[in-house]
Amino acid sequence: MTAELAEFVAQGDLFVLTGAGLSTESGIPDYRKPDGTRRTVPMTFQQFLSGDDARRRYWVRSAVGWERFAAARPNGGHHAVAALQRAGLVQHLVTQNVDGLHAASGADALELHGSLSSVQCVECGSRSDRAEFQGRIRDANPNLPRDVALLADGDAEVARSAQDAFVLVACPHCGSLVVKPDVVMFGESVPTATVEHCYAQLELSRAVLVLGSSLKVMSGFRFVSAALKSGKPVALVGLGSMRGSERADLVLHEPLGATLTATCERLGLQVQTEANATT
Numbered sequence: 001m002t003a004e005l006a007e008f009v010a011q012g013d014l015f016v017l018t019g020a021g022l023s024t025e026s027g028i029p030d031y032r033k034p035d036g037t038r039r040t041v042p043m044t045f046q047q048f049l050s051g052d053d054a055r056r057r058y059w060v061r062s063a064v065g066w067e068r069f070a071a072a073r074p075n076g077g078h079h080a081v082a083a084l085q086r087a088g089l090v091q092h093l094v095t096q097n098v099d100g101l102h103a104a105s106g107a108d109a110l111e112l113h114g115s116l117s118s119v120q121c122v123e124c125g126s127r128s129d130r131a132e133f134q135g136r137i138r139d140a141n142p143n144l145p146r147d148v149a150l151l152a153d154g155d156a157e158v159a160r161s162a163q164d165a166f167v168l169v170a171c172p173h174c175g176s177l178v179v180k181p182d183v184v185m186f187g188e189s190v191p192t193a194t195v196e197h198c199y200a201q202l203e204l205s206r207a208v209l210v211l212g213s214s215l216k217v218m219s220g221f222r223f224v225s226a227a228l229k230s231g232k233p234v235a236l237v238g239l240g241s242m243r244g245s246e247r248a249d250l251v252l253h254e255p256l257g258a259t260l261t262a263t264c265e266r267l268g269l270q271v272q273t274e275a276n277a278t279t
């Protein structure tokens with residue numbers, strides 16, 4: 001099967017869309033089980049805006065999850081994608097992930113849903129660094145729980161009592177307590193200019209390669225749908241069920257790290273990992 005994927009990839013001009021499945025081997029859980037049902041129900045932007053209680057719930061869970069989320073490193077799958085991009089086979093790399101692991105592997109990816117590495121004030125619009133914001137959260141909440149299970153998106157399972165005791169941290173510019181992660185939350189839309197840019201890149205691409213996404217979320221699926229409509233070849237690689245697979249040209253249910261590394265080997269591309277970068 002890797003042979004078919006290598007052949008697909010070797011023809012280049014790829015529009016590559018990546019999802020949470022690419023980062024599970026880095027220890028960040030995905031949203032959907034293999035059958036496509038959700039593991040957790042994320043907070044919507046509308047719920048987040050509904051009051052301080054909702055924001056305490058979001059931030060206590062995120063603050064606890066952040067330490068492990070921020071420590072995650074790219075895996076073989078990210079390094080292989082970076083190798084494909086270095087080799088000039090990728091027209092456009094776009095990710096639904098908010099973990100920054102493409103950049104950490106040296107790849108240049110458009111982050112469709114933003115990144116958890118910064119926060120944005122809903123009142124004044126100013127952005128600030130998440131690591132610095134996390135330091136202020138820790139100062140205000142010295143007794144945050146530790147050693148809890150990490151969930152998708154840097155979320156974590158936290159007891160109700162810890163939520164109620166959580167002290168919200170204000171925007172450093174205007175003092176508002178309505179500060180959100182700098183990501184497109186459920187219930188929000190990807191900015192129109194970003195979507196249009198991606199459609200233009202899709203137009204310039206020969207084929208679409210999806211890596212580790214259930215494609216349940218429309219913001220990514222629309223590009224696959226447009227490619228299928230215009231007759232561009234589509235390949236889907238992921239362990240679970242993937243929307244559109246009955247119409248795709250190639251569907252592989254394989255783990256991404258090993259599969260993408262083997263694909264690069266077949267193409268004679270060197271995959272640079274953190275282990276071999278220093279040697």
Ligand SMILES: NC(=O)c1ccc[n+]([C@@H]2O[C@H](COP(=O)([O-])OP(=O)(O)OC[C@H]3O[C@@H](n4cnc5c(N)ncnc54)[C@H](O)[C@@H]3O)[C@@H](O)[C@H]2O)c1
Nearest residue numbers: 019020021030031032097098099213214238239240255256
């Ligand atoms: N790492 C992150 O930044 C992160 C993590 C979770 C969710 N999210 C957000 O949640 C949404 C989730 O949508 P999605 O489609 O990206 O994710 P998803 O959870 O809906 O789908 C992930 C898919 O990858 C498969 N998978 C898991 N591990 C795999 C592996 N090792 N090899 C191959 N396949 C594997 C799963 O079976 C599943 O089908 C996105 O909008 C994203 O913004 C981001």
Ligand SMILES: [Zn+2]
Nearest residue numbers: 121124171174
């Ligand atoms: Zn502000």
